[in-house]
Amino acid sequence: xxxxxxxxxxxxxxxxxxxxxxxxxxxxxxxxxxxxxxxxxxxxxxxxxxxxxxxxxxxxxxxxxxxxxxxxxxxxxxxxxxxxxxxxxxxxxxxxxxxxxxxxxxxxxxxxxxxxxxxxxxxxxxxxxxxxxxxxxxxxxxxxxxxxxxxxxxxxxxxxxxxxxxxxxxxxxxxxxxxxxxxxxxxxxxxxxxxxxxxxxxxxxxxxxxxxxxxxxxxxxxxxxxxxxxxxxxxxxxxxxxxxxxxxxxxxxxxxxxxxxxxxxxxxxxxxxxxxxxxxxxxxxxxxxxxxxxxxxxxxxxxxxxxxxxxxxxxxxxxxxxxxxxxxxxxxxxxxxxxxxxxxxxxxxxxxxxxxxxxxxxxxxxxxxxxxxxxxxxxxxxxxxxxxxxxxxxxxxxxxxxxxxxxxxxxxxxxxxxxxxxxxxxxxxxxxxxxxxxxxxxxxxxxxxxxxxxxxxxxxxxxxxxxxx
Amino acid sequence: xxxxxxxxxxxxxxxxxxxxxxxxxxxxxxxxxxxxxxxxxxxxxxxxxxxxxxxxxxxxxxxxxxxxxxxxxxxxxxxxxxxxxxxxxxxxxxxxxxxxxxxxxxxxxxxxxxxxxxxxxxxxxxxxxxxxxxxxxxxxxxxxxxxxxxxxxxxxxxxxxxxxxxxxxxxxxxxxxxxxxxxxxxxxxxxxxxxxxxxxxxxxxxxxxxxxxxxxxxxxxxxxxxxxxxxxxxxxxxxxxxxxxxxxxxxxxxxxxxxxxxxxxxxxxxxxxxxxxxxxxxxxxxxxxxxxxxxxxxxxxxxxxxxxxxxxxxxxxxxxxxxxxxxxxxxxxxxxxxxxxxxxxxxxxxxxxxxxxxxxxxxxxxxxxxxxxxxxxxxxxxxxxxxxxxxxxxxxxxxxxxxxxxxxxxxxxxxxxxxxxxxxx
Numbered sequence: 001x002x003x004x005x006x007x008x009x010x011x012x013x014x015x016x017x018x019x020x021x022x023x024x025x026x027x028x029x030x031x032x033x034x035x036x037x038x039x040x041x042x043x044x045x046x047x048x049x050x051x052x053x054x055x056x057x058x059x060x061x062x063x064x065x066x067x068x069x070x071x072x073x074x075x076x077x078x079x080x081x082x083x084x085x086x087x088x089x090x091x092x093x094x095x096x097x098x099x100x101x102x103x104x105x106x107x108x109x110x111x112x113x114x115x116x117x118x119x120x121x122x123x124x125x126x127x128x129x130x131x132x133x134x135x136x137x138x139x140x141x142x143x144x145x146x147x148x149x150x151x152x153x154x155x156x157x158x159x160x161x162x163x164x165x166x167x168x169x170x171x172x173x174x175x176x177x178x179x180x181x182x183x184x185x186x187x188x189x190x191x192x193x194x195x196x197x198x199x200x201x202x203x204x205x206x207x208x209x210x211x212x213x214x215x216x217x218x219x220x221x222x223x224x225x226x227x228x229x230x231x232x233x234x235x236x237x238x239x240x241x242x243x244x245x246x247x248x249x250x251x252x253x254x255x256x257x258x259x260x261x262x263x264x265x266x267x268x269x270x271x272x273x274x275x276x277x278x279x280x281x282x283x284x285x286x287x288x289x290x291x292x293x294x295x296x297x298x299x300x301x302x303x304x305x306x307x308x309x310x311x312x313x314x315x316x317x318x319x320x321x322x323x324x325x326x327x328x329x330x331x332x333x334x335x336x337x338x339x340x341x342x343x344x345x346x347x348x349x350x351x352x353x354x355x356x357x358x359x360x361x362x363x364x365x366x367x368x369x370x371x372x373x374x375x376x377x378x379x380x381x382x383x384x385x386x387x388x389x390x391x392x393x394x395x396x397x398x399x400x401x402x403x404x405x406x407x408x409x410x411x412x413x414x415x416x417x418x419x420x421x422x423x424x425x426x427x428x429x430x431x432x433x434x435x436x437x438x439x440x441x442x443x444x445x446x447x448x449x450x451x452x453x454x455x456x457x458x459x460x461x462x463x464x465x466x467x468x469x
Numbered sequence: 470x471x472x473x474x475x476x477x478x479x480x481x482x483x484x485x486x487x488x489x490x491x492x493x494x495x496x497x498x499x500x501x502x503x504x505x506x507x508x509x510x511x512x513x514x515x516x517x518x519x520x521x522x523x524x525x526x527x528x529x530x531x532x533x534x535x536x537x538x539x540x541x542x543x544x545x546x547x548x549x550x551x552x553x554x555x556x557x558x559x560x561x562x563x564x565x566x567x568x569x570x571x572x573x574x575x576x577x578x579x580x581x582x583x584x585x586x587x588x589x590x591x592x593x594x595x596x597x598x599x600x601x602x603x604x605x606x607x608x609x610x611x612x613x614x615x616x617x618x619x620x621x622x623x624x625x626x627x628x629x630x631x632x633x634x635x636x637x638x639x640x641x642x643x644x645x646x647x648x649x650x651x652x653x654x655x656x657x658x659x660x661x662x663x664x665x666x667x668x669x670x671x672x673x674x675x676x677x678x679x680x681x682x683x684x685x686x687x688x689x690x691x692x693x694x695x696x697x698x699x700x701x702x703x704x705x706x707x708x709x710x711x712x713x714x715x716x717x718x719x720x721x722x723x724x725x726x727x728x729x730x731x732x733x734x735x736x737x738x739x740x741x742x743x744x745x746x747x748x749x750x751x752x753x754x755x756x757x758x759x760x761x762x763x764x765x766x767x768x769x770x771x772x773x774x775x776x777x778x779x780x781x782x783x784x785x786x787x788x789x790x791x792x793x794x795x796x797x798x799x800x801x802x803x804x805x806x807x808x809x810x811x812x813x814x815x816x817x818x819x820x821x822x823x824x825x826x827x828x829x830x831x832x833x834x835x836x837x838x839x840x841x842x843x844x845x846x847x848x849x850x851x852x853x854x855x856x857x858x859x860x861x862x863x864x865x866x867x868x869x870x871x872x873x874x875x876x877x878x879x880x881x882x883x884x885x886x887x888x889x890x891x892x893x894x
Binding site for chain 2: 141
């Protein structure tokens with residue numbers, strides 16, 4: 001009946017899945033990670049590698065007062081209190097401990113400066129040294145190899161198998177699967193003596209499924225995710241009795257470039273330089289229209305309303321924070337202009353209003369006055385007076401699914417019918433709903449994935465093993 | 470005024486026209502949500518509408534846009550759009566395809582209205598004039614400016630890209646395209662799988678990050694030395710995403726595209742090949758070892774043969790010949806018979822390959838001793854031997870001792886009866 005047997009079976013090889021596998025392997029003797037794509041790492045490995053941590057060493061060095069409570073408050077504010085507060089609190093509380101785990105245990109390298117992302121009260125975001133989630137995924141993959149955790153690629157989750165008590169006993173998979181061909185591969189049943197952990201991410205690329213949840217997200221809206229971010233595993237979990245949570249809460253990234261596909265290199269340019277150190281302009285009016293440092297939902301709503309076409313402008317001072325600048329310029333995602341006039345002509349922005357906008361913004365910064373859009377004006381913010389100027393054309397792209405399945409503080413999946421945990425079934429990462437409510441703050445996904453991945457792994461491997469067959 | 474109404478009508482149909490246009494673009498495989506999005510379309514559509522409006526406002530509306538200047542004025546917004554598209558990496562062919570499809574969609578609507586509104590036909594003519602002029606101007610402007618005035622998105626445009634794209638995807642080997650900075654600008658699916666990296670990770674990465682130090686150095690040297698079109702082959706060690714190393718065969722070709730230098734790397738994961746080679750080497754080694762062993766065996770067999778021959782010769786000299794003499798000297802027929810039997814047996818064993826042990830000691834035995842041996846062989850006890858041979862027990866014991874000595878059994882644990890079992894007496 002079963003083809004193979006492991007203590008713990010993890011599905012998905014991103015942040016959450018690998019963290020779960022590593023923690024589980026410390027407590028049990030056999031863990032396998034299943035991944036449907038042909039390469040490991042999923043969305044995590046192409047993400048920006050931003051890690052929000054409250055009360056971190058860099059904050060201490062820079063005398064930035066922060067606390068898990070403040071981080072939680074920021075999460076709830078951005079999430080419009082749709083957050084499952086208990087889960088959000090765990091992420092905030094364990095953020096710094098988990099960050100230190102990546103540094104001390106995995107050897108992840110971060111840049112020595114913090115970033116201040118929109119919606120966060122204070123700078124609390126670490127950047128991986130290579131400005132990519134791969135900076136964390138690679139050390140995790142190395143660790144998996146060292147710990148003898150196989151990562152089986154091209155293996156697609158076709159269903160969860162329950163035992164006579166309704167506990168999850170294993171998974172049905174298709175091996176040698178070729179994404180996205182559902183007919184491909186060979187069926188196999190893998191048994192989990194202790195538990196199954198679902199860490200399969202979100203469904204931003206699943207145009208059909210996301211349009212069902214939010215009909216405004218039509219198929220011509222682009223997406224920052226890798227191709228495999230689809231909903232099959234979520235559907236498996238729901239079929240197994242899991243509780244759906246806020247599936248229509250789907251976030252668009254306001255910072256993505258119109259001139260490249262996916263997340264690309266432009267997104268990080270906007271996040272690290274364009275928004276915090278520059279201005280966001282409506283191409284047709286030449287005026288600002290929103291707090292550039294607002295959370296993503298506010299920004300996207302403002303950008304999409306009345307069909308705005310937006311660009312972000314930053315000067316030579318601000319652009320120093322953009323770690324992907326060189327690649328952006330090379331790929332034509334960011335353009336460089338010697339003057340505001342040149343920038344206006346090239347981008348067809350009406351010049352006079354643009355000049356007026358820049359001038360009034362500069363006055364605001366120089367005099368430290370309150371911005372009418374509510375952009376925080378920290379002391380070190382510089383006016384846009386140093387040419388050359390850099391500009392990125394923006395378009396909102398589907399980025400993150402806040403919704404998913406319900407878990408408890410132990411990362412156990414909760415059965416919809418009983419509100420009790422489904423036995424031997426855990427979940428972590430973007431597949432989980434409720435942590436971020438209506439809008440996830442930038443750089444909060446990595447702590448969420450790692451925190452709950454580790455919780456799920458440790459708890460799964462602590463289940464009493466079933467006897468071997 | 471009728472024209473005005475027509476244009477107004479067209480504007481109301483924008484969404485339908487957009488959808489039809491998108492359908493046609495899709496049919497010709499030109500859809501890319503970045504370039505064929507609604508916003509850009511709207512702007513361009515508005516440009517055409519504005520041009521048609523402008524036609525109507527010309528003082529001599531029956532003969533619109535006579536001079537180049539007039540036409541210039543009409544086509545201006547559209548030409549701007551072309552310029553804009555070009556800066557965003559569109560190529561001329563694509564822009565014209567885009568534009569012509571747009572014009573044709575609008576034209577179709579207008580022709581549909583000609584029966585009801587005669588001015589529609591006139592407007593079609595105007596539309597064509599505007600379109601032709603725009604095309605001419607755009608083409609002229611595009612060429613005049615030269616292809617490289619604005620940096621294009623790396624290799625993302627033009628037919629070379631399409632061709633490359635098709636080849637890239639269909640090939641079952643890993644292909645990486647590397648530019649002058651050593652940056653990977655394209656990678657096919659197979660290359661991603663070989664290195665365990667997603668396209669987004671591998672594109673933009675430094676080629677050296679995929680190789681060990683020696684391999685990186687070698688490859689960089691090759692790239693630097695190669696002339697356009699040249700091809701070289703290298704065997705290097707590569708790094709998988711989890712830090713595991715694997716052997717790979719890389720074929721490097723320099724190909725200059727769009728005036729820039731690129732190196733295409735065809736990468737083959739040689740893990741299996743190397744494993745097979747290793748297996749082959751081991752098999753070969755094993756065969757060689759066996760060969761050597763066989764030779765040694767043959768040699769020792771040859772040696773054995775020689776030893777055997779010399780032993781036989783020695784035996785004939787030391788055992789058989791003296792035996793013959795003993796027979797000659799023996800008086801009694803039964804004793805002679807006994808010696809003969811031993812000799813015969815010895816001779817048979819010499820030629821028959823020693824099924825039974827050849828024991829030259831037997832020939833050393835005296836007549837009485839042979840008699841004692843026969844009785845022992847027959848299983849007689851000491852007393853029975855005494856009775857049969859009418860000898861005292863002590864005498865029989867002395868014979869036994871002498872027999873053991875002559876047969877070389879002194880100090881051996883071998884029982885005399887057991888020793889004699891297999892021997893012919």
